[in-house]
Amino acid sequence: DKYAFWETQPVAQFSEGGEGAEGPIDAPKTVDDVRSEPYYLPDSFEWSVCNLNNDAVVEEVYELLSNNYVEDDDSMFRFKYSANFLKWCLLCPGHRLEWLVGVRVTASQKLVGFISAIPANIRVSDNTVAMVEINFLCVHKKLRSKRLAPLLIKEITRRVNKCNIWQAAYTAGVLLPKPVATCRYYHRSLNPRKLIDVGFSRLAPRMTMARTIKLYKLPETTSTPGLRECRPDDVLQVTELLNAHLGLYKVAPKFVPEEVAHWFQNIDNVINTFVVESPSTPGRVTDLVSFYTLPSSILGHPQHTELKAAYLYYVVVTSVPLRQLVSDALVLAATRGYDVFNALDVMNNGTFLRELKFGQGDGQLHYYLYNWRLGAGCSISPQDVGLVLM
């Protein structure tokens, strides 16, 4: 039936209520309990570690995702992660190449499937758990319903379990057993004419294009004194600022400085991070805002081929209003030529979405934990989610 695979997995099921204590779902296992050989693939396919240190392999993963990864509900857009983004995201501190799992057609060596895991220390309530974040599950369009996705999930689980990690976090637009939180996404127009041309947005009733462009117009410059790009020497203060803020949420990562140096660096068109250095106390970092770049292919449009989108990553304020710092991020994205700025209603984002003219998107993003049951009702509100996945 519909969830045949997921009913075999250690995930909260729709059938269960809120009973059961918080913690692992499966009985504890050791790495010796985990099978040493890979799962069997159908004939003519083979497992293949995708070593993203090899740019030719990066290109293959890039091509597979660009043509076969997630589309919006109306199949007008498809995520188009760049090669540089994939290297940044998957070759992160603590990465393991055997966790970058591909499926190839043996005869042609064509890459037709992929799934990835990267390590993260995630706090759930007051438990800090060594997990992986699962992402980029993709099966070539021509090979759907061959049950390759359950095999990719079982194989990445086996490889992660072999490293003595038993929990995972992942997100999906589709409903699976069983979300720990269901979030909504919001879009802030930066280039309304293009968004309307390509059908991403529609002219509001009784609004003209001229009026709409005026509505979304942003200043040329940012307003926060001391706002500048994050630098490597900010890492220790950013780590403290971020961990202190994320302590407010029920599910959130805990970062060590080496991870902050990676996730909050500046690589144009991949990740941009800004800090506020207090003008009154030089050297003191008081606020943080970052966004990542995830373009989308525009499917079947004569003029435009790509939507340039920024996705809000983490924001922490201690010296300026949250809406002021996010407004400055909008200005920074707009001046860099982004068409739209996206955000989820997680953390305290809800306090600025409407006043900064974000419009609600038409979909949901569900958050999931693998082999971890939440206590007390087993789901949380978006405001309790302190985790942003790529």
Ligand SMILES: COc1cccc(CC(=N)NC(=O)c2cccnc2OC2CCNCC2)c1
């Ligand atoms: C505009 O092009 C799209 C191409 C594919 C799908 C979607 C809708 C969608 N599913 N959006 C999101 O999931 C989303 C919306 C706002 C912020 N983050 C998001 O997802 C992130 C996090 C999960 N992995 C994908 C990127 C839009």
